[in-house]
Structure formats: C-alpha cells, structure tokens
Amino acid sequence: MPVMKTEAEPTSVSESSGERPSVVVQLPLGLIGFESIKRYQLSSQPDEAPFAWLHVEGESDLAFIVVSPFEVTSEYEPQIGEEDLRFLGLPSVDDAVIYNIVTLDRKGGGTINLKGPIVLNPRTLVGKQCIPLNVSQLSVKHPIPAV
Amino acid sequence: MLILSRKSNESVVIDGRILVKVIRLDGDVVKLGIEAPADVPVHRQEVYDEIQRSNHEALTTGKPIVPRLTRREHRSAPEAALVVPRDQNYTRTVTH
Numbered sequence: 001m002p003v004m005k006t007e008a009e010p011t012s013v014s015e016s017s018g019e020r021p022s023v024v025v026q027l028p029l030g031l032i033g034f035e036s037i038k039r040y041q042l043s044s045q046p047d048e049a050p051f052a053w054l055h056v057e058g059e060s061d062l063a064f065i066v067v068s069p070f071e072v073t074s075e076y077e078p079q080i081g082e083e084d085l086r087f088l089g090l091p092s093v094d095d096a097v098i099y100n101i102v103t104l105d106r107k108g109g110g111t112i113n114l115k116g117p118i119v120l121n122p123r124t125l126v127g128k129q130c131i132p133l134n135v136s137q138l139s140v141k142h143p144i145p146a147v
Numbered sequence: 148m149l150i151l152s153r154k155s156n157e158s159v160v161i162d163g164r165i166l167v168k169v170i171r172l173d174g175d176v177v178k179l180g181i182e183a184p185a186d187v188p189v190h191r192q193e194v195y196d197e198i199q200r201s202n203h204e205a206l207t208t209g210k211p212i213v214p215r216l217t218r219r220e221h222r223s224a225p226e227a228a229l230v231v232p233r234d235q236n237y238t239r240t241v242t243h
Contacts, residue, residue: 033199051213103205116198
C-alpha cells in the first residue's frame with residue numbers, strides 16, 4: 001500500500017473573518033521587567049509583515065512589537081544556553097522560533113533588541129526572553145534598515 | 148544588605164534551593180558558580196538592567212505605525228511561529 005507523508009498543519013491558529021490571526025503565547029517567566037505578565041496574544045497582519053504584535057492578554061492596549069531578527073539582520077547568531085533550551089523543551093536552537101522586541105523612534109523607524117530574544121517552542125507556544133551566551137557581542141539597539 | 152565573608156570554594160545557600168559558590172578569586176575578579184532551579188532566572192545585573200530598560204521603552208499603548216521593510220512577501224507571524232520543524236516525528240502518515 002503506498003504511503004504518503006504530508007507536512008503537519010498548524011492546528012491552533014484562530015482566524016475568524018476580518019480578524020487578524022492570533023495565537024496565545026505563554027511566557028512562564030514573563031519578559032524582563034514584566035515578570036508578572038505571562039500570557040500574550042501574538043498576532044500579525046499581512047500589511048505589517050514581518051512585524052507582529054505581542055499583546056498583553058486581557059490588556060489589549062498594551063503591546064510589544066516584535067519581528068524575526070533574521071528579517072532585519074543576516075548576521076545574528078544568538079547562542080542560547082542549554083538550560084534555556086531545556087526549559088523550553090527544545091533539542092536545539094534550530095527548533096526554536098525567535099522574535100526580538102522592536103522599539104520605535106519618532107521618525108517612523110526603530111531598533112530591535114538583539115540582547116534579549118524571545119525564544120519560542122513552536123509546538124508548545126511556550127517562550128522565554130533569553131539572554132544569549134554571546135550577549136556582550138550583541139546590540140540592544142540594532143537599527144532597523146529604513147526604507 | 149546581608150554581607151557574608153566567604154573563601155574560595157565556600158558557598159551560600161539561599162532559600163534552600165539556590166547555591167552560590169565562590170569558585171575563584173583572581174585580582175578584583177570573583178568567579179561565582181550558581182545553581183538555581185529553572186524557574187529562577189540568574190542574570191548579570193548590568194545586562195538585566197539594559198534589557199529591562201529596553202523592554203520598558205518598547206512597550207506600546209495605542210496603535211503606532213510599524214516601520215516598513217523592503218523585503219519579499221512574508222508569512223504572517225503566528226503562521227511562522229507554528230511552522231513545525233522538518234523532522235520525521237512531525238509528519239503525518241496517510242495511506243491510500
């Protein structure tokens with residue numbers, strides 16, 4: 001009997017018409033300085049890609065703008081420690097999804113914080129703001145290339 | 148602030164679950180070994196402060212306009228976040 005393998009499909013994306021798709025991301029340790037906030041709604045809109053929003057669940061006014069760092073710089077290799085990977089249940093950093101937090105400036109541009117990546121396990125949607133082992137070589141305000 | 152004197156290889160136990168050990172003294176540098184449960188984050192203070200400051204600056208209220216990148220077409224973020232690694236364990240088997 002022929003056997004065909006197909007890629008597994010995402011199952012937990014909620015997408016009602018007109019609403020942006022979103023998923024709930026859990027950060028059991030919170031973000032640094034926001035340790036008590038552990039649940040966020042991650043959402044995005046195609047016209048804002050690759051930027052996405054991390055809304056504090058239940059406080060829709062409060063949000064962080066995040067972006068995959070690899071969309072902004074091709075030279076980013078955060079070394080995530082073994083303990084962080086174990087905490088997230090990840091065999092290696094290649095299994096992670098990484099977002100970095102954006103700080104907007106007043107001129108329509110902004111910077112991303114490469115020192116504190118949010119490392120996510122894409123299967124459990126559990127994440128942690130990790131401090132990479134090579135943090136001293138990373139910028140807290142890496143400029144986003146302006147259009 | 149509690150101040151304790153410790154020699155090399157001596158330790159301090161905090162809350163019965165966090166161990167701070169003086170590994171080596173080298174001039175004005177002290178090497179510390181820290182054993183803590185996974186839910187106790189341990190950071191160098193200046194790095195912690197820098198990231199905390201950055202997080203506070205980054206928090207938005209309202210609906211600011213995000214920057215524009217001139218790039219290829221992007222997947223939406225939750226979709227990207229849910230992309231499953233290409234691994235045998237994550238494939239589904241369909242028989243015909």
